[in-house]
Amino acid sequence: MMFDTAHELFRIDTFSMVMSALVVFMTVAVSIYSPGYCEERTTFRRAVFYGAPWLFCLFSCLGVVSGSWFMFTISVELSSLALFFIILLQDPKAARLYIFSQLLGAGFLLTGTALLGALTGATAIGPVPGDILWLFLTGLGFKAAFPVLHFWLPQVHGKAPTPASALLSGFAVKIGVFGIARLVSPDTGTVLPFLGSVMAIYGVGQALLQHDAKRLLAYHTVSQLGYIVTALGAGTSLGIAAGFFHTVAHALFKGLLFLSVGTLEKVYGTKDLDHLGGAARELPLTFSLFLVGALAISGFPGFSGYASKAMVKAALYEIPNPLWYWALQAAGVGTVISFCKVGYFAFIRERDPGLRPHREHMPGGRKDLMRNTGMALPAAATLTLGIFPGFFAGLGGLESNSLFGMKDLLPAAATFALGISLFWILRKWFGSGKHEIPDIDTLISKGSRLSAPVFSILQSMNCGLLRFYIVAVVAAGLALMFLM
Amino acid sequence: MTLVLAIMLPLLSAFLIPFFHLARKTLSAGLISIMGLASISAALAAAYTGWYSPAVSLMGGWAPDIGIALVGDRLSSAFLLLTSIGSGAALACALEKFGGGPWRFYALFFLLLGSMNGILLTGDLFNLFVFYEIFSVAAYLLVAFSMSWQALEAGLKYLVLGTIGALFILLGTAFTFMATGVLNMALLAEALASIPRETLTAISACLVLGLTIKTGAFPVHFWLPDAHSSAQTAVSALLSGVLIKVSIYALMRVCYIFFLGTNGTVFLAITVTGSLSVLGGHLMALRQDDIKRLLAYSTVAQIGYILIGIGCASAAGAAAAVFHAFNHMLMKMGLFITAGNLSEEKGTREICGLTGLWKSHPVWVAVFAVLSAAIVGIPPLNGFMSKWFIILSSAGAGTVIPALVIAAGTVISAAYYLRILSAFISPGEGSSSGLPPSVPRKPRRRSISFAIVGSFALLCLVLGVMAFSPFFRECFSSIGQTAVDVEAYVGLVTGR
């Protein structure tokens, strides 16, 4: 029968179950956090704010257990739609950018799936032939923030409501990575490490220059995704397991970091690092939760980030080219520097005197309690995974002790030392003025002006002149004659 | 017998209406409804016959090579179902809005219905041309019915460009007759295989150009935005929903029967035209301020999708094209009726003026949202499923570019439908904007329109989910197979 290609409806393995558990966990944490953040007036908007994360959870779970690329694409599209509604509540422009980029990615995926079905007769989720690989990588790249295709990420993650940002950076981009993990084959081994390293370095580089705290975190998402993609590029089962471990760890600590910045946003009314400060004194619990996340992402031993990065590097030993390893190490140093920056400017140094904290959001109130409880969940998970990485290490065939050996502790300590000292040296430079390098999204908005000639040509064609229409018809007829 | 009835009943109604008008000054809406129901049931009966046992009806008993044959097979019945649902909905909306008053309107409507059934059921090329011309003349008049200068200008341009299209079809028919001596489509399918190459090229160019002008594909679509936006609401819905699909049927029939085995570049040309239509239609729609003109350009783009499906020259492509035609009828008719009603409420057709509708008419806006989500292609609604089938079939034909064009089209259409929806949802100025209403407006009864639009939206959801079921896919696969199975068609008519 037409339109049917061979596939199973579901494909449930350890990785799907882990991802489902992760998304449910994150959604629970975000739902506990949301009452401390949500300030929507009408019932309808509040319903969207609280309900959309659960819709997202449902469709993401469907996506990770799907057995064919088609079901995967549909579930991912629907989950982006759920997040679109929640971003729409706060920033319509960012919401539009988000849904357009996701629809475009889904379009590429659908085309790839159709070609896969035509070429092989089966659309089961798994590695694809080399000549249509680019379609899948482009489609998934929109979701997973590959270079150039990441243009939507900083703006959307930066401007969305914080619970949505936590879910976006925490899980939505991970679905793209999940798809790539399913794709891994010898063909991908050439291109993925390169893309991943570029993402890691570029993300960190841009993050260092940001003044908007959420945009900085968004760029860090790009960078950490680079770690995951590089690990997947190793192609071995250790690489895939390392990628998954870092996916889970990153979801937890990035969600935590976003939620803590969201607290700052609500208490002080701004996300701008130029004006924030002094929060360590006034919000001690939030500061300690933030520290958990910051230490985790920088790779401090005892936190999940250290264990997952160690596993990623273990996977990279298998690739003959040492370039990727050193790229990730450099990105690690950059990560330490930028989180020193966030910690220092947002929490430690003196605040801009014009900024007053909002009374209702201060510690002791109900809102602060909800927020801190919501943040405590990922924090606890981060610490647990950091101290007992056995489950994930076992997936890759490693002993958990091997992750704490000297060969990993030493580079981690060195990274920390280097990072902190570089930050101290560059401290003044960070505080002085704005130095941002425009990213792809500004290029695109400039490029939209370039597309004006196309529109004016089309518009002048529909000019209302009947004679022109007739000439166009005759010309089309002649073209048709010549074509045949 | 049912085939003849499907054509004769609407024509009879059309001829009787002026006499009824002479007898009593205003026709009752009940009379029109009865006539409408009779015509539609005849069409549905013909569809039913054609589905289960493909029928051939020879007019006057003359053999196919010298007489006119009416053929009802699965492709015809699918389109008969489409036109019946569409024209029934349009008739209901028109009756609700105008009552029985404008007898000329209903006469034209039934003339249109009769000729549409004629196009769908005929098996003879010249007969196709004749019915096509009756259909076009009725359409030109219906577009210009409101006699406003926009409608007249749109009607005139539609007429001139449509007549040029008809001329090319006539030229193609003339060449065909000169080359082969027969005009029956089944016999032509066999005869065209043995004529010289250049003649076949000329015939295919003329026929394809003429038929494509009538479907409103990109380089020759110029009449479409004017005509579909200047007509009254029920007529716009009918135009965009049903008339275009009948033109698509004519294109499908002619191309599949004549050119499937003989001239493959026809399908390449159709695919190229389709891709251009998708891009041109969507890009122009981005720039529109008038909501009905925007919907008309959206029609151009959706016709492009259907043309891409036809251009795959396979059973899968034909099935996908028919499915998308059906879905587009539902979606576009719903959108036009909603947009027409909402713009009448607000008194303007500009998108920036259609604000605050979420407060005053939330259910209409919700229905519009569902329909536009369907036409953009959000899973699991029917628009997404038919687009997916089109992508599948074009991948099956080996090309990547049409599929990527469709993907790009999805994003662009999301852009302009979101713009409309955000205009609806944004809070408007105060309801009186400082001026008290001079005459309290009588709220018009619109429950029938709403029922139609609501049921179309529901059907979108249902069809989308049902498209996953094997039974449904079986149905459309069989339609597609019937479309491309030339030997079966020839055998049906000639009895061999």
Next chain:
Amino acid sequence: MILLSYATAIIIFCIGLYTIMVRRNLFKTVLGLALMESAVLLIIVSSGYIPGGVPPIAPFSGQAVNPLPHAFTLTAIVIGASDIALALAFIVKLHRHYRTVDLDRIRGLRG
């Protein structure tokens, strides 16, 4: 085959084509359409000619020319006449609004 007849038809078709593409007067456009139509009909009628044939009106002796094209031509003439009549009606009504039949001025609907 009558070469002269076909040649005439092609020339008339081209004149009609030129008229509708170039002339700005709406009446001339409609006339051009009528010319193109007549040209096509001339081709159709001429195609049925058999040298030495007699008109196909019974009773006749000898071979009659093919009557089928005559039937088509009659039908197509009727269709063409209704199209042209409709076009002329549109022009009259449109003139009341635009006060001109210049095609370059009748472009209210655009974009």
